[in-house]
Amino acid sequence: xxxxxxxxxxxxxxxxxxxxxxxxxxxxxxxxxxxxxxxxxxxxxxxxxxxxxxxxxxxxxxxxxxxxxxxxxxxxxxxxxxxxxxxxxxxxxxxxxxxxxxxxxxxxxxxxxxxxxxxxxxxxxxxxxxxxxxxxxxxxxxxxxxxxxxxxxxxxxxxxxxxxxxxxxxxxxxxxxxxxxxxxxxxxxxxxxxxxxxxxxxxxxxxxxxxxxxxxxxxxxxxxxxxxxxxxxxxxxxxxxxxxxxxxxxxxxxxxxxxxxxxxxxxxxxxxxxxxxxxxxxxxxxxxxxxxxxxxxxxxxxxxxxxxxxxxxxxxxxxxxxxxxxxxxxxxxxxxxxxxxxxxxxxxxxxxxxxxxxxxxxxxxxxxxxxxxxxxxxxxxxxxxxxxxxxxxxxxxxxxxxxxxxxxxxxxxxxxxxxxxxxxxxxxxxxxxxxxxxxxxxxxxxxxxxxxx
Amino acid sequence: xxxxxxxxxxxxxxxxxxxxxxxxxxxxxxxxxxxxxxxxxxxxxxxxxxxxxxxxxxxxxxxxxxxxxxxxxxxxxxxxxxxxxxxxxxxxxxxxxxxxxxxxxx
Ligand code: FES
Numbered sequence: 001x002x003x004x005x006x007x008x009x010x011x012x013x014x015x016x017x018x019x020x021x022x023x024x025x026x027x028x029x030x031x032x033x034x035x036x037x038x039x040x041x042x043x044x045x046x047x048x049x050x051x052x053x054x055x056x057x058x059x060x061x062x063x064x065x066x067x068x069x070x071x072x073x074x075x076x077x078x079x080x081x082x083x084x085x086x087x088x089x090x091x092x093x094x095x096x097x098x099x100x101x102x103x104x105x106x107x108x109x110x111x112x113x114x115x116x117x118x119x120x121x122x123x124x125x126x127x128x129x130x131x132x133x134x135x136x137x138x139x140x141x142x143x144x145x146x147x148x149x150x151x152x153x154x155x156x157x158x159x160x161x162x163x164x165x166x167x168x169x170x171x172x173x174x175x176x177x178x179x180x181x182x183x184x185x186x187x188x189x190x191x192x193x194x195x196x197x198x199x200x201x202x203x204x205x206x207x208x209x210x211x212x213x214x215x216x217x218x219x220x221x222x223x224x225x226x227x228x229x230x231x232x233x234x235x236x237x238x239x240x241x242x243x244x245x246x247x248x249x250x251x252x253x254x255x256x257x258x259x260x261x262x263x264x265x266x267x268x269x270x271x272x273x274x275x276x277x278x279x280x281x282x283x284x285x286x287x288x289x290x291x292x293x294x295x296x297x298x299x300x301x302x303x304x305x306x307x308x309x310x311x312x313x314x315x316x317x318x319x320x321x322x323x324x325x326x327x328x329x330x331x332x333x334x335x336x337x338x339x340x341x342x343x344x345x346x347x348x349x350x351x352x353x354x355x356x357x358x359x360x361x362x363x364x365x366x367x368x369x370x371x372x373x374x375x376x377x378x379x380x381x382x383x384x385x386x387x388x389x390x391x392x393x394x395x396x397x398x399x400x401x402x403x404x405x406x407x408x409x410x411x412x413x414x415x416x417x418x419x420x421x422x423x424x425x426x427x428x429x430x431x432x433x434x435x436x437x438x439x440x441x442x443x444x445x446x447x448x449x450x451x452x453x
Numbered sequence: 454x455x456x457x458x459x460x461x462x463x464x465x466x467x468x469x470x471x472x473x474x475x476x477x478x479x480x481x482x483x484x485x486x487x488x489x490x491x492x493x494x495x496x497x498x499x500x501x502x503x504x505x506x507x508x509x510x511x512x513x514x515x516x517x518x519x520x521x522x523x524x525x526x527x528x529x530x531x532x533x534x535x536x537x538x539x540x541x542x543x544x545x546x547x548x549x550x551x552x553x554x555x556x557x558x559x
Contacts, residue, residue: 036499038544040487070490070499101491101499134492157496157515210497211516215554297555304555326555388491389498392544392551399544 011092012082012445015452016257016315019082019375025442026051027113028372028381030405031073032063032427032435035101036388037399039433042066043073045097046437047114048405048425050381058407058423060430062115066106071099072388075439077139077147079107079170082450083193084143092445094119096147096166098136101210101388103127105136105149107170113443120170128155130172133164135206138188143453148176150200152186157207161186179236185224191232192255193453195262195279198230201250212389218270223249227266227277229284241286246271252310256317259452263338265289267308267322274308274322276338290333290341292324295353304352309386310370312447314377319344319412323368325386326394327351330368332410332417344415347408350384352394360424364404366395372440373410373447380408380417385436402434403427457534461486462505463541471534477502477509478529488529488542495531502529503546507538521550 013019028050033043047062066073079094095108095116103124110116127133133151141147145168152161160183163176185202192198202224203209208217217223225247229239243250248270255264262279266286274290294303306324313320313335320333320341328351333341348356350364358364366384373380383405384398385391391398405425409418428434441449455473460466464486471480478500481488491499496515504525513531514522526549529542540546552558 035489035491036544038489040489069487070493072491101497103492157492157494206492207496207515210492210499212498212551213554214518299557300555301557302555389551392547394553396548396551 008088010084010087010090011080012085012450014085016317019445019450020315020377022375022444024376025374025444026054028440028442029095029116030383030440031076031097031438032430033073033388033438034432034435035070035072036392037434037436040069041432042069043071043099045073045095045108045116047116050407052422058425060425064108064116064118066099067118067121068102068104070102071104072101073097073438074100074387075138076441078141078441078449079147080141081445083141083453090145092443094170095441096139096149096170098139098149100135100137103134103136110443122170122172127164127172131162131164131175133162133175135161136164140189140191140451143193143451146173150186150189152203153206157205157210159185159205163189177235177237182237182240183228184226187224187251188253190253190255190264191451192259192262193232193451194259196232197262198232199253199255199264199277200228200230201253201266202226203249203251209387210389212393218248223270225250227286239284241284243268243275243286246273246288247275250275252312254311254313254448256313257315257450257452258317261317265311265313265320267311269307269309270305272306272308272324274311274341287339289339292327295327297352312371312373314373314412315375315447316377319377319410321371321373321380323371323382324351325367325369327353328356328367330380330382330408330417332415334415345411345417347417347419349382349406349419359404359406359419359421362404362424362426365401366391366398366403370439372442375444375446377412378410380410381440382406382408383437383440385438388436391436398436400434401428402430403437405437405440457537459507459534459538459540461542462539463543463545473533473535475533476530477532477534477540481529489544490530493530495528498528498547498550500529501526501547501550502543503541505539505541508535509533509538510535524549526550
């Protein structure tokens with residue numbers, strides 16, 4: 001993707017509206033992994049050609065293997081985004097690519113966009129020694145050259161973890177938070193600088209979620225159910241909200257892209273509900289706005305939850321998308337009335353309920369999981385792996401089949417979703433063996449990276 | 454320093470010589486045998502293997518539940534041999550650790 005570079009400007013776009021008018025994405029990066037499979041090879045960053053005009057359309061065109069085995073590449077993020085648009089001295093060039101299982105952090109240089117190369121490695125021993133943090137997850141740049149990463153555990157794999165800061169040279173600068181009383185676990189975070197707020201969610205401690213999902217851990221209170229609102233400048237937790245039984249395992253958090261808004265959404269994965277927050281009279285209010293009921297499967301002892309594992313919002317703040325990893329459907333909601341989201345599209349991409357079809361002759365295995373949306377809101381990309389140990393529990397056949405990467409066409413006029421039959425990236429046919437694909441980003445920014453200050 | 458022999462029954466019976474001070478995973482790596490791992494400190498089960506015969510010391514194991522320990526699973530990143538042993542290694546030894554809690558167990 002090309003970005004309009006005028007001498008005035010740094011990376012990204014002046015506003016969400018400007019981002020929507022950018023050229024369409026031509027390349028997509030995704031993490032691809034072998035951890036937890038029976039292939040002993042390093043995880044890698046795959047470059048996928050997503051330009052319909054290209055002869056290599058819908059194919060992996062480059063692979064950057066990591067120098068170590070066993071990382072579990074998972075989420076990743078940029079060194080700079082639209083929050084540095086006003087600074088011509090900065091560019092969106094480096095990817096910060098953590099291994100959630102190894103606790104190692106890679107810095108990848110994308111100067112050559114099709115063929116990124118490794119720039120730097122931060123070893124887990126150094127991170128542990130300086131910060132007592134492990135299990136890196138979400139990456140956001142901070143508009144001042146620093147990068148912040150949510151860390152889900154300490155050196156022993158216990159909660160609550162914290163937030164790691166990297167300086168402009170990607171050296172460890174310490175921990176971000178000054179006061180975190182009330183935080184029991186960590187997971188995702190997003191900040192909205194005009195409102196001086198950061199919000200974070202809770203998965204569990206690494207020693208709980210690494211080995212796999214166990215209902216006994218839920219019963220014992222070892223999974224999260226709180227959302228935390230932080231004073232961004234003071235780096236202090238100011239308000240925690242307990243979502244209760246209806247809000248178990250709140251994962252991905254998204255503020256609206258409009259930097260003036262205090263509204264945002266979070267999906268509780270296990271309870272399979274979508275929640276809306278906003279600030280009213282200085283207080284953060286949060287309420288449940290969508291319920292996905294568990295489904296009875298014949299012969300199974302307890303109803304199966306949908307497990308909402310990812311969600312995102314279109315750049316114009318009009319549509320919200322979420323994936324039901326266990327049921328297998330991907331949904332589009334009109335959030336024009338944010339307290340009453342309206343279901344406008346639904347498509348089946350695998351899942352345990354057996355409602356899915358095929359794409360280009362491929363049975364869709366796993367369930368829809370990580371999402372990324374084009375800046376214009378018309379193309380939604382989806383991969384089907386969640387986390388290696390959990391994949392092995394719920395979708396053991398992903399080991400031999402590898403992941404899919406699909407592209408869904410989104411009707412942004414009337415609503416509606418349809419799988420693009422011309423696009424299917426088969427990670428089952430990778431040179432080293434079947435791989436599992438996870439988070440996705442484009443060189444020019446996307447719907448889950450950019451923040452406007 | 455005592456050393457023990459461990460046979461990997463599902464790696465064509467390959468035999469590895471391990472000192473008591475070394476984790477089985479580290480010894481395998483030193484011998485150029487690629488076995489799966491993740492955290493390397495006993496909290497994630499990616500390196501799990503099944504002890505078919507022999508004795509290991511693995512008190513730093515965190516990630517295995519009592520019934521999994523009872524079923525002779527060991528975590529190779531924190532396991533040390535205390536006798537000549539036989540192991541089944543890799544993902545194929547681990548499937549019993551991966552259960553969908555909603556699906557009926559057969
Ligand atoms: S590598 Fe994680 S428990 Fe051994």
